[in-house]
Amino acid sequence: MKLIDYGVREDEKEYIQEWSKENEIEVKIVSDLLTPETVQMAKGYDGIVAYQQLPYDEKIFDTMNELGIHVISLRNVGVDNVPFKALKKNKIRLTNVPSYSPEAIAEYSVTGLMALLRNLKHMIRKVDNYDFRWEPDIGRELNQLTVGIAGTGRIGQAAIKIYQGFGAKVIAFDKFHNPELEKQGLYVDSLDTLLSQADVVSLHIPSLGKGHTVINRQSISEMKDNAIVINTARGDLINTKDLYDAVIEGKLYGAVLDVYENEVGIFNSDLSSKDLGDELLDKVIQSPRFILTPHIAFYTTKAVKNMATVSLNSMVAELQTGSSENEINLEK
Numbered sequence: 097m098k099l100i101d102y103g104v105r106e107d108e109k110e111y112i113q114e115w116s117k118e119n120e121i122e123v124k125i126v127s128d129l130l131t132p133e134t135v136q137m138a139k140g141y142d143g144i145v146a147y148q149q150l151p152y153d154e155k156i157f158d159t160m161n162e163l164g165i166h167v168i169s170l171r172n173v174g175v176d177n178v179p180f181k182a183l184k185k186n187k188i189r190l191t192n193v194p195s196y197s198p199e200a201i202a203e204y205s206v207t208g209l210m211a212l213l214r215n216l217k218h219m220i221r222k223v224d225n226y227d228f229r230w231e232p233d234i235g236r237e238l239n240q241l242t243v244g245i246a247g248t249g250r251i252g253q254a255a256i257k258i259y260q261g262f263g264a265k266v267i268a269f270d271k272f273h274n275p276e277l278e279k280q281g282l283y284v285d286s287l288d289t290l291l292s293q294a295d296v297v298s299l300h301i302p303s304l305g306k307g308h309t310v311i312n313r314q315s316i317s318e319m320k321d322n323a324i325v326i327n328t329a330r331g332d333l334i335n336t337k338d339l340y341d342a343v344i345e346g347k348l349y350g351a352v353l354d355v356y357e358n359e360v361g362i363f364n365s366d367l368s369s370k371d372l373g374d375e376l377l378d379k380v381i382q383s384p385r386f387i388l389t390p391h392i393a394f395y396t397t398k399a400v401k402n403m404a405t406v407s408l409n410s411m412v413a414e415l416q417t418g419s420s421e422n423e424i425n426l427e428k
């Protein structure tokens with residue numbers, strides 16, 4: 097068996113090389129993203145592993161079919177940039193890594209919230225300029241707040257445990273109830289109820305598709321005054337302009353955004369000597385009430401290792417048995 101792994105960063109290489117040695121399977125490591133051009137490099141290989149934020153072009157899958165490659169394993173969880181139609185047409189199976197480290201994302205959401213509650217961004221900026229005054233950056237304590245968790249999958253559950261450890265009151269909403277959380281009586285009956293009761297709303301749900309936002313002018317009007325929004329999930333869950341306006345107008349306190357609706361091509365790029373070309377994002381970055389980071393909640397050694405190795409294990413299972421526990425149902 098011979099595999100090819102696309103879009104590999106330096107920090108992923110050692111895990112892939114270790115896996116290759118341990119499993120005695122050749123893995124060609126390629127830093128290029130998977131495109132209609134670079135897919136030609138997969139000639140002679142049995143399976144393609146990849147990760148990228150850019151959409152996977154439909155033509156890639158026509159060529160995979162021509163090359164006789166019928167499995168693609170992603171090193172991440174989100175499959176929103178994969179055209180399922182093209183996979184089905186070419187009889188290509190897809191796997192992802194559904195749970196590389198829910199704790200990484202959960203811990204990061206709480207980190208961002210704590211920073212915002214204590215106005216750290218503003219305080220650090222002041223101290224950088226030798227301004228050591230306290231006022232007006234008085235903080236709020238997490239143990240005084242109600243945290244609303246939207247989405248109680250693995251990441252939401254990990255976040256709940258942390259918040260409970262801090263003594264916060266937790267409420268949650270999900271279409272599917274987790275029996276343990278149900279027993280604890282955490283669920284409210286609708287997202288609207290969650291929005292209206294929570295001091296902090298933390299999103300842990302997948303993208304709902306283009307134009308379907310959870311946080312927008314209308315939903316913000318139902319939220320508590322001074323509430324905080326945390327998004328480590330998908331940028332398109334929020335209408336960023338509406339959120340920004342609500343913070344500037346004083347309706348909401350602020351937000352922790354590790355994802356952004358137009359992040360592709362910006363996040364994980366060095367634009368320090370280029371024009372950002374996004375006025376709204378620039379305003380968000382400048383505001384002390386926004387903790388904005390470039391999709392780093394997942395970025396820990398544990399998660400990166402799991403992404404590298406689980407994707408390869410799924411590929412082996414697919415090629416040896418015709419299926420794997422991480423195969424995506426393309427009919428959904």
Ligand code: COI
Nearest residue numbers: 171172173174175391394
């Ligand atoms: C995903 O796994 O889909 C993520 O959102 C994290 C990604 C930046 C690797």
